[in-house]
Amino acid sequence: MLSDAVLSRDTFLLGIELRLFWSIAFIYGFSALLFLIHSVSGEGSAGRVARSLLSFNIVLHTGLIVLRTFEAGRAPFETLYESLSWFAWSASATYIIVTRKWKDVYLPGLFVSSLSLGACLYSLLSRSPGITILPPALQSYWFEWHVVFAFFSYAVFVVSASIEASFLILNPFVKRGLGRAWGLGAENIERYHGLAKKLVMFGYPFLTFAILSGAAWANEAWGRYWSWDPKETWSLVTWTVFTVYLHSKAIPKYQGLPASVINIIGFVCMMMTFLGVNWLAKLLGIPSLHVYTV
Amino acid sequence: MKTLAANSNVAKFLNAWNAFCRWTERKLSSMYTSVYVLAVMALFFMTGTIFPQGGEYEEYARAGGGFLALVNAFSLLDFFTSPVFLILSIILFLNIAVCAWKRYPLVFQTKKDAGSFAPEHTIELPFTVSDAHEEVKKALKKAGFRIIARNASYAVAEKGLPYRPLTWLYHAGLIACLLGFALTYFFAFEGEMRLKLREAETVMPEETGRLMGLLRGYTPHSDFHLFLDRFMTEYAESPRLEYPSDKLSRLAIGLGWSKNIAYELTENSLSVKDWRAKIKVIKGTRTLTERFVEINEPLKYGGYTFYLMDVVQSFKVRVEDNPLVLETKAGEDLVIPGVDEPLKLGPWRAGTVKRLNNDIEVLKSQVTVMRRGEEVARLSPGGSAFIDGTKITLLDAVEAPVLSYRYDPGVPLLWASGVFVLIIMSLRFFGYWFEAAYNIEERDGRPVLELRIRSAGLMADERRVMERLKYHIFKQAS
Numbered sequence: 001m002l003s004d005a006v007l008s009r010d011t012f013l014l015g016i017e018l019r020l021f022w023s024i025a026f027i028y029g030f031s032a033l034l035f036l037i038h039s040v041s042g043e044g045s046a047g048r049v050a051r052s053l054l055s056f057n058i059v060l061h062t063g064l065i066v067l068r069t070f071e072a073g074r075a076p077f078e079t080l081y082e083s084l085s086w087f088a089w090s091a092s093a094t095y096i097i098v099t100r101k102w103k104d105v106y107l108p109g110l111f112v113s114s115l116s117l118g119a120c121l122y123s124l125l126s127r128s129p130g131i132t133i134l135p136p137a138l139q140s141y142w143f144e145w146h147v148v149f150a151f152f153s154y155a156v157f158v159v160s161a162s163i164e165a166s167f168l169i170l171n172p173f174v175k176r177g178l179g180r181a182w183g184l185g186a187e188n189i190e191r192y193h194g195l196a197k198k199l200v201m202f203g204y205p206f207l208t209f210a211i212l213s214g215a216a217w218a219n220e221a222w223g224r225y226w227s228w229d230p231k232e233t234w235s236l237v238t239w240t241v242f243t244v245y246l247h248s249k250a251i252p253k254y255q256g257l258p259a260s261v262i263n264i265i266g267f268v269c270m271m272m273t274f275l276g277v278n279w280l281a282k283l284l285g286i287p288s289l290h291v292y293t294v
Numbered sequence: 295m296k297t298l299a300a301n302s303n304v305a306k307f308l309n310a311w312n313a314f315c316r317w318t319e320r321k322l323s324s325m326y327t328s329v330y331v332l333a334v335m336a337l338f339f340m341t342g343t344i345f346p347q348g349g350e351y352e353e354y355a356r357a358g359g360g361f362l363a364l365v366n367a368f369s370l371l372d373f374f375t376s377p378v379f380l381i382l383s384i385i386l387f388l389n390i391a392v393c394a395w396k397r398y399p400l401v402f403q404t405k406k407d408a409g410s411f412a413p414e415h416t417i418e419l420p421f422t423v424s425d426a427h428e429e430v431k432k433a434l435k436k437a438g439f440r441i442i443a444r445n446a447s448y449a450v451a452e453k454g455l456p457y458r459p460l461t462w463l464y465h466a467g468l469i470a471c472l473l474g475f476a477l478t479y480f481f482a483f484e485g486e487m488r489l490k491l492r493e494a495e496t497v498m499p500e501e502t503g504r505l506m507g508l509l510r511g512y513t514p515h516s517d518f519h520l521f522l523d524r525f526m527t528e529y530a531e532s533p534r535l536e537y538p539s540d541k542l543s544r545l546a547i548g549l550g551w552s553k554n555i556a557y558e559l560t561e562n563s564l565s566v567k568d569w570r571a572k573i574k575v576i577k578g579t580r581t582l583t584e585r586f587v588e589i590n591e592p593l594k595y596g597g598y599t600f601y602l603m604d605v606v607q608s609f610k611v612r613v614e615d616n617p618l619v620l621e622t623k624a625g626e627d628l629v630i631p632g633v634d635e636p637l638k639l640g641p642w643r644a645g646t647v648k649r650l651n652n653d654i655e656v657l658k659s660q661v662t663v664m665r666r667g668e669e670v671a672r673l674s675p676g677g678s679a680f681i682d683g684t685k686i687t688l689l690d691a692v693e694a695p696v697l698s699y700r701y702d703p704g705v706p707l708l709w710a711s712g713v714f715v716l717i718i719m720s721l722r723f724f725g726y727w728f729e730a731a732y733n734i735e736e737r738d739g740r741p742v743l744e745l746r747i748r749s750a751g752l753m754a755d756e757r758r759v760m761e762r763l764k765y766h767i768f769k770q771a772s
């Protein structure tokens with residue numbers, strides 16, 4: 001094939017990709033709106049439609065990710081444009097899978113779909129979708145494993161924090177016998193809340209693997225397994241905060257509200273690791289080895 | 295009298311010392327301490343991302359950096375080697391070590407006991423009172439349980455991976471990880487060397503690890519030389535995307551209202567795909583080993599690991615027929631008499647390129663000459679150009695790798711213990727464990743099984759295990 005033909009094919013595919021991506025962002029937005037209507041009014045049908053729409057969107061988003069992988073000829077999470085899309089998809093998919101036995105509790109869906117919408121809009125409006133070749137430092141067998149496991153853990157922590165926040169919001173209503181409209185009663189709210197800890201337990205070894213594999217990779221590429229680079233350090237902050245969370249779950253005095261708050265702090269730290277650190281590094285003028293992923 | 299008083303002072307001191315030791319041990323074996331220490335650790339890590347690590351205090355102050363007194367007092371610009379951070383790390387280490395040591399007997403040595411027994415389930419057994427014990431044992435076995443303890447009032451059976459020993463083991467693994475970090479902290483050192491084509495270079499570290507003196511006999515030897523045999527750069531053609539930067543135009547593309555988007559190739563659309571340095575380790579005239587070193591593929595030899603860290607392009611230039619040769623590196627200002635404003639040479643392009651249609655071509659070796667960000671000439675080796683009427687000739691252009699090298703005895707321990715922690719932790723978290731404490735009571739002449747089940751692990755489903763147990767009990771009876 002001539003170079004010109006390759007260029008026009010890639011331009012054509014990128015045009016399709018962008019339209020699909022915008023449609024997906026709109027659907028996330030629409031399902032967030034319906035989740036919001038449910039959350040404010042307790043209207044079950046709004047929640048049901050929102051959930052179905054989100055499930056349908058995940059199918060579309062899977063298609064988008066397959067298309068991107070085909071276009072790029074590599075794993076689709078090298079640039080921040082791609083990572084944000086992957087993040088939105090994996091968080092939403094995890095939410096739908098994890099809560100399949102809790103189909104009548106929709107409040108966490110509001111958090112997850114809003115976050116997915118935010119990630120998609122940030123990607124579409126502020127990042128360039130151009131496909132670039134992998135720089136030599138990223139050409140490593142660690143790249144895919146390291147990133148995939150980090151993102152698995154992110155997705156799981158997002159859903160855990162959404163459940164935790166929903167529990168904190170709904171628990172006072174359930175205690176007054178008013179939780180039915182939001183799918184929870186005195187008999188099942190604790191079991192529902194238990195999902196938040198299970199999810200952290202699920203994500204924690206993935207995050208541990210991500211940090212360990214990142215260190216192994218840094219050891220091969222930069223000659224040092226740990227450089228106290230801001231992104232590395234924030235991943236360690238996140239890991240440490242979730243360690244505190246797991247420990248506090250084993251201490252009766254901290255099991256309740258303190259542990260819930262720590263879980264949400266863990267989520268905030270995770271978002272700092274994923275996105276905030278880029279702003280922090282720029283804001284403070286700290287050079288970060290990881291900034292090339294922006 | 296004096297001796298009596300002295301003795302009582304000594305006794306007081308010893309008592310106080312013993313009380314202090316007991317208090318320290320109690321605190322260090324407490325999970326509260328681990329929660330506080332880890333929380334402070336997280337805050338310390340955050341602090342280290344706020345202040346530029348490795349920065350100079352004077353420079354920081356000159357640039358208008360804040361909190362100067364704190365920065366100075368707590369070495370916030372080199373926080374991760376500061377005394378405050380080291381003390382907290384030592385407390386964390388002691389915390390885990392004491393915890394593991396104190397909990398060892400609880401986890402491994404005592405006979406299993408389920409604490410106070412408050413049954414949560416009862417099952418009326420379809421057996422005679424005299425058969426009940428044996429039949430329940432059989433059913434438990436069929437459901438995958440093993441009996442691990444029995445006391446006067448109840449028995450304990452277990453199924454799956456015992457989670458307490460696993461929890462203990464990965465905490466012990468964490469101790470080994472921390473020791474790995476300590477080895478790195480005390481003994482690791484690194485340096486840098488620039489290789490020149492077909493010349494031998496020796497490893498000459500400017501400084502060694504903090505306590506390297508203690509390991510004099512084990513210091514890695516550097517009686518060998520590195521010889522750069524070949525160096526290659528591979529490029530790939532990488533198109534640039536024409537894409538609007540304003541948000542409305544981007545939305546318009548997404549909605550299909552605009553087609554303002556295209557991949558384009560220009561002459562400069564080349565990205566480095568790979569650098570490959572063929573390096574020989576030589577001693578005298580002997581070649582001890584040789585291999586291609588790339589980013590992500592270091593060379594390990596003699597206790598050191600050599601990494602490809604950077605590539606430097608340097609040039610030799612002649613001005614007119616002046617016998618004096620000017621030397622410069624890519625991107626450096628080159629001041630030439632008779633030429634307005636400094637010139638910059640670079641980038642130097644030599645090697646192969648993979649075109650978009652997968653053809654591989656050899657690049658015409660040449661360097662761009664720039665002035666104020668604009669190209670004014672291109673030179674191949676031996677070629678000349680006139681700039682402001684001055685003849686400039688490129689005599690030579692060399693691309694050479696910079697290697698960083700490192701000796702770090704902490705790495706093997708850290709990898710081994712890290713992998714160990716990860717495996718054991720995954721078994722503990724993703725696996726399942728059940729503990730069934732049970733007793734058989736006689737009610738109205740019929741045996742009744744009283745049972746309490748505890749579980750751990752993400753795969754543990756108490757309801758399913760109860761169903762299985764019931765299934766085996768009733769299947770045996772029928």
Ligand code: HEM
Binds near residue numbers: 246386391465722
């Ligand atoms: C870097 C330090 C540490 C890390 C990463 C860590 C990690 C963890 C994790 C992830 C768990 C939860 C696992 C579970 O639910 O079974 C846990 C549990 C536990 N940790 Fe740690 N830990 C650390 C330090 C300590 C220290 C210093 C102590 C001593 C007091 C300790 C005592 C315990 C105990 C007793 C449990 C079991 C809790 C239970 O039975 O649910 N840990 N640890």
